[in-house]
Amino acid sequence: MGAETPALRVEGLWTGYDGRPALEDVTFSIERGCLAGLVGPNGSGKSTLLRTILGLQRPWRGQVWVFGGRPERRRLGYTPQTESIDWAFPITVFEVALMGRYGHLGLLRRPGKRDRQVAWQALERVGMADKARRRIQELSGGEQRRTLIARALAQEAELLLLDEPFAGLDAPVQHDLLHLFQDLAAEGKTLLVATHDLSCVATHFDHAVFLNRRVIAFGRLEEVLREDVLQETFQRHLLLLSRGGQIYAEHP
């Protein structure tokens, strides 16, 4: 596995806003086909990192490689935080999924039969095909996430960047979503999921990147889920409890 080029490699990345750094010398890599968590407290730079990988935020210094090359928009799927989306917009679930095809079309060309097919398959994959004609306003929180993930899948992207997909979801809905992520990873997709929910990552993810402006640690979960890493990442935002060789963590 070590010889294979990683799905994502970030090296010495600096960026920020108004001359103030939000990310400092960020370096890590993620293997292909794994479910990786991007973990850190609010304001740790998770969204900024995803936006920089996507090319929405200009790096001051440093480099990003996706599958060994320059980031190609087609190979990157992205789901933004749900708050950034206008859910009152008059648009159907299917039309949102179809937007994933726009990057393949170029200017002036309309989506064709194959694009519709791919969008439809993406909706089937996330279990939203029966709600394809619904207006997005009528969706529940879990259905909203699934619709955005379908859009990323319709891009036929190999690497998916997901920004806080669990925020505001009930535990059972979170679980369903986690299973979908695990299945997608098993099919060979690589997922980088930004979250501040440590328990989700601890129980279901293969890899994690711990971020608090700098990378505190990255790698296989069993190697990086350590007390010192958690302390340094979350600082005052986390309560740690050590008992019988197990570490218990909680957000106060």
Next chain:
Amino acid sequence: MPNILDALREPWTLAFMQRGVLAACLASVVASVVGCYIVLRGMAFIGDALPHAAFSGVAAAFLAGANLYVGGAVGALVTAFVIGLLARRGALKHDTAVGIVFVAAFALGVLLASRRSSYTVDLFSFVFGNVLAVGWQDIWLMALLGGIVLALVALFWKELLIVTYDPNMAAALGVPVNLVQQGLLALVALTSVIALKAVGIVLVAALLVTPAATGQLLARSLPGMMAWAVAVGLLSAVGGLYAAYYADVSPSAAIVLMATALFTLALLLSRTRARLRTRAFARSGGPAA
């Protein structure tokens, strides 16, 4: 019965009413379509600003003896460009940029107009609108500009849709977001010029916003929203002119108030529909299978 039919037919036997209804319908259709993007992006303020800015262009063209529509279009387009430029720098919030630029442009128009000792009727008709004074030349120009605007909307449908709905995603997919946003402002600028003579500077904003807002209440997709908006726009234009003819009131004000009445009706309708659904839900004892 023939009396009612005659009463319905009577206004349209007059040539100025025929031209008036054509002009009002043209302006309504284009403004309703473009207005959908304005309402969805929450930039109703720009629908007020660009018509005001168009006035400075009209005044300048009036003084120079040039074509008033061309002058208005140049004024509105330049203003739209400057607003886009200021807002993109990120130093100013969008509505602050709009506020600064459009008032300056409007003041420039007033300044230019005040060079003449008295406002002439011609210039005044752009401030308050006088749909019954449009000539055939005006109508041809409105149709040409309107055709261009609608063709551009159809041509760049996918780009306008994704930039309006989710600009972040659009940028991530490689859509030139700034260019599309600037283009949208240009479309609003052209639409303002089309509607200027029909309803006047002050009321163009109503044609841009009210029918589109009505459409948003009733439709589940953007094409549906546009179809409703156009229907409301056309109904307002025709209904407003009837009111103007029989009650002898300002046609532009009547058109706008007709649109407001239709919006209110749609609002009540959508509220009632939501309430009925809630009641049905409660009666069925929970979520339906």
